[in-house]
Amino acid sequence: MPSAHIDTFAFESLPPLDAQPDYLFDLPSLQFPAQLNCAVALLDDAVHVHGWGDRPCLRAPGIVWSYRDLLDxxxxxxxxxTQEMGLVPGNRVLLRAPNCPMLVASWFAVVKAGGVVVTTMPMLRAGELATIIRISQATHALCDVALAAELRQAAVEAPVLxxxxxxxxxxxxxxxxxxAxxxxxxxxxDTASDDTCLLGFTSGTTGVPKATMHFHRDVMAICRCWxxxxxxxxADDVFIxxxxxxxxxxxxxxxxxPMSVGASAVLxxxxxxxxxxxxxRDFGATILFTAPTSYRALVALGHDLRTLSLRKCVSAGEALPAATRTLWREATGIEMIDGIGATELLHIFISADEAHARPGxxxxxxxxxxxxxxxxxxxPVPVGTVGKLRVKGPTGCRYLNDDRQRTYVRDGWNYTGDAYFCDADGYFHYHARTDDLIISSGYNIAGPEVEACLLQHDAVAECGVYGVPDPERGNIVKAWVVLRPGVSPTAQAVRMLQEHVKTHIAPYKYPRAVCFVSQLPRTATGKLQRFRLPDSSELPLEVS
Known part of the structure; x- marks a missing residue:
């Protein structure tokens, strides 16, 4: 299809066709035209075709924007x-802000102008941002002024921005x-439906981020599936x-x-x-998206949740424990909608609605x-046997210039890195991750990245990081640390290392548990055996 990109970096960075997954477009709703700009399909058409211009679109404290307001x-x-910052189609634009209406407006503006949007976590530090800038070759950025300092520091390290x-x-x-x-x-x-419009970053297990590449048609495909x-x-729903x-x-x-049906969202x-x-409560939200950890915490607040306006609740980001499903249903009368998705496939690909939900x-x-x-x-393994989950659909993994593509995609399938089993009725049951990714409160945290940060501290000789079960967060990051001679294993040392991690990488990645050991489990060749870390003999903690 004829690309509209003048800057061809994205096209040239796609994996070769034989390394991409097979794509399925069997549903009638997945027949896309050759030329497609998803910003037009979701926003311009909302105003000019569907007549939703006066409907509320984005809500925030003190703010209500209609679809027409957003389009303006x-x-x-x-x-x-395009006229002042020099953007040409195909340029990558980094976005940095907490969830707010201006972030959404910036997202659509980049896509409508033919750019490739790279939205980043507001908690990322300069070093992490610089890595994303270098990988994506982001040339432009729109940023909340309150978060500009780290971005400007990152731009010094990565002058392509x-x-x-x-x-x-x-x-x-x-x-x-x-x-104004x-x-x-x-x-x-007038972008092609297979022009890249979005780079979604995922840490994976090595701590080196991977950029997942998504087309205009991918954005529309996920709106037409789940x-x-x-x-x-x-159209009357209020998402939050x-x-x-x-x-x-x-x-x-x-x-x-929400925008695909003319509804509104609270940011x-x-x-x-x-x-x-x-x-x-204040916005009368009817559909809630959050992780299992948040659902448990909401119940723990002690409020009468049945008085809220909620009618649908979606859980994703980490495995949903059956106990959490039951807890929420007893507190609200609402059966949760569970689902598993992946940044590589853009959104949810296995799920069940309220009527067909099964605990576990x-x-x-x-x-x-x-x-x-x-x-x-x-x-394929027999029913009830744990194995590797693989998926195909209208979306799929395309890593930007990354050799890990051939690990994720094999024989036309996306291998998600999850271990599952399938029961006799065709329901998929989560078992575990097949790699070292720690999923805590819905956040994906790469153990090796936390290890690398800890090793920068003068007190640390060696360390290993692994995820351990936690009733509130699903898993937490735990660090096993071998201290340098002369450093005592004290509670103060624990706090010192935790603060070190919070200062140098995104705070949500810090180890919530730290223990000190005399040695780490390793293979004969010296490779760290993370799965054996929980069995390590911990040193007595000296409380000072």
Missing amino acids: RVDRIAHVL RAIRCFNDSGSESLEHRM GYDVPFIAV PPHVLRPT GSPPLAFTFGLGGLVLF LEKVAPPQLYEGI ATGKPVPGYVAEVVDDDGL
Whole structure:
């Protein structure tokens, strides 16, 4: 299909065709035209085709934007990007902000202008941002002014980022000030349906981020698979949730899915359980997206949850314990919708609606997708046997310039890195991760990245990091540390190492448990055996 990209970095960085998965477009709703801009399909068409211009689209404390309001701001930002910041189709644009309406407007502006959006976690530090900039070769950035310091430091380390504009700022060089100079519609770039529009970053198990590449058609495909067949939202629904928009779980649940049906979404900058509860109550939210940890915490607040306006609750980001499902149903009367997705496939591909939910089971393949559980040779295993989960559908893994592509995609299938078994009724049951990724409270945390950070501290001689079960968070990050001579294993040392990690990488990655050991389990060749860390003999802690 004829690409609209002038900057061809994304096309040239795609995996070769023989390393990409097979794509399935069997559903009638997945027949896409050759030319497609998903920003037009989701926003411009909402106003000019569906007649939703006056409907509320985005809500935040003190803010309600209609679809027409959002479109006006998107067009103004697109003009600033192209006429003042030099954006050409195919350029990558990094976005940095907490969940807020201006982040959504920036997202659509980049995509409408033919750019490739790279949304980042607001908690990332300069070093992490610099790595993302270098991998994506991001040339432009739009940033909340409150988070600009780390980004500007990252730009020094990664000078390919040449243009930064800040929003939520009253200065003369702010994005809002520049937007005020444009009051005419922006003509969307006529992108190909298989032009890349989005890079989603995932840490994997090594701590070296991977950029997953998604097309305009992928964005529309996820809107036409899971939402209409499992969630079944209506235009009157009000979506709310905790995941950042940098997570594709959050992007889908708080932006793409509500806008695909003319509904609205609440965007909260702070989403700890008390703030999430208040947001649900104050905005009359009807559909909630969050991780199992948050559902348990909401119940623990002690409020009468049955008085809330919620009618549907979605759990993803980590495995949903049967006990949490039961706890939530008893507290609210609502049966949770569970699901598993992956950044590589953009969103949920196995799930079950309320009527077909089973405790302990994730669900069945979402229409549009197929899934299997196989052994190490890629052969289907018998019913009830744990094996490797592999998936096909309209979306699939495309890593940007990364040799790990051929590990994730084999024989046309996406191997998700999850161990599952399938029961006699076709329900898929989660067993464990097949790699070293730690999923804690819905966050994906690479153990080796935390190890590398700890090893930067002068007190640490060796360390190993592994995920251990936790009733509240699913898993927590635990570190086993061999201290350098002269350093005592004290409670103060624990706090010192935790603060070190919080300071140097995203705070959610810090080890919530630290123990000191005399040695780490290793193979004869010296390779760390992380799975044996929980059996290590811990040193007595000296409390000072």
